[in-house]
Amino acid sequence: AQKVTQAQTEISVVEKEDVTLDCVYETRDTTYYLFWYKQPPSGELVFLIRRNSFDEQNEISGRYSWNFQKSTSSFNFTITASQVVDSAVYFCALSESGGSQGNLIFGKGTKLSVKP
Amino acid sequence: GAVVSQHPSWVICKSGTSVKIECRSLDFQATTMFWYRQFPKQSLMLMATSNEGSKATYEQGVEKDKFLINHASLTLSTLTVTSAHPEDSSFYICSARDLSSGREKLFFGSGTQLSVL
Numbered sequence: 165a166q167k168v169t170q171a172q173t174e175i176s177v178v179e180k181e182d183v184t185l186d187c188v189y190e191t192r193d194t195t196y197y198l199f200w201y202k203q204p205p206s207g208e209l210v211f212l213i214r215r216n217s218f219d220e221q222n223e224i225s226g227r228y229s230w231n232f233q234k235s236t237s238s239f240n241f242t243i244t245a246s247q248v249v250d251s252a253v254y255f256c257a258l259s260e261s262g263g264s265q266g267n268l269i270f271g272k273g274t275k276l277s278v279k280p
Numbered sequence: 281g282a283v284v285s286q287h288p289s290w291v292i293c294k295s296g297t298s299v300k301i302e303c304r305s306l307d308f309q310a311t312t313m314f315w316y317r318q319f320p321k322q323s324l325m326l327m328a329t330s331n332e333g334s335k336a337t338y339e340q341g342v343e344k345d346k347f348l349i350n351h352a353s354l355t356l357s358t359l360t361v362t363s364a365h366p367e368d369s370s371f372y373i374c375s376a377r378d379l380s381s382g383r384e385k386l387f388f389g390s391g392t393q394l395s396v397l
Binding site: 201211271 | 284321323326329371373375385388390391
């Protein structure tokens with residue numbers, strides 16, 4: 165069965181701290197895709213990254229970085245030097261349908277609060 | 281700016297009434313749109329896949345007669361919650377698939393908070 169677990173319900177940090185959001189997934193497929201989305205208070209989901217199961221290379225984009233470990237079925241997201249604008253709910257998601265973002269299984273999300 | 285417009289942002293209605301939510305792709309054609317439901321502090325759950333010109337595909341457990349989906353044009357999908365009840369109160373969010381660049385992109389609307397009294 166497909167499942168995405170984000171064990172951290174809420175995290176609170178002070179600005180400039182680094183923070184890692186955990187994501188653990190379950191799937192029986194060998195080909196799958198993982199995503200991270202940001203949901204700010206305004207409600208819309210903002211796409212952050214998509215990674216396929218064959219690419220375990222870690223990725224860095226500015227202050228964001230992602231660590232994909234197939235051995236532990238984890239796809240963790242780290243924000244370096246956090247800022248108040250990073251405050252949002254972050255969702256990790258899994259897709260087995262050829263990477264289509266439509267058929268996504270979402271985790272319950274982690275609410276990140278960055279205090280000044 | 282937003283590329284998917286969802287309207288209304290919030291709606292309060294009486295039990296038994298119907299509510300229509302619109303999802304528009306603003307600068308691309310979307311043959312496929314998706315409708316999700318999100319309860320407080322919960323994840324987004326896919327309700328249905330809306331296909332332009334054909335019937336929507338509903339996820340298991342979602343009542344198709346309760347949640348009517350119409351995708352009559354390439355830029356508009358509507359979700360109508362019929363005979364709404366308090367348990368239908370939730371945050372509904374749509375997304376639209378953009379394939380115009382040759383690579384799939386998914387854009388989300390800003391959501392609709394439905395409160396049924």
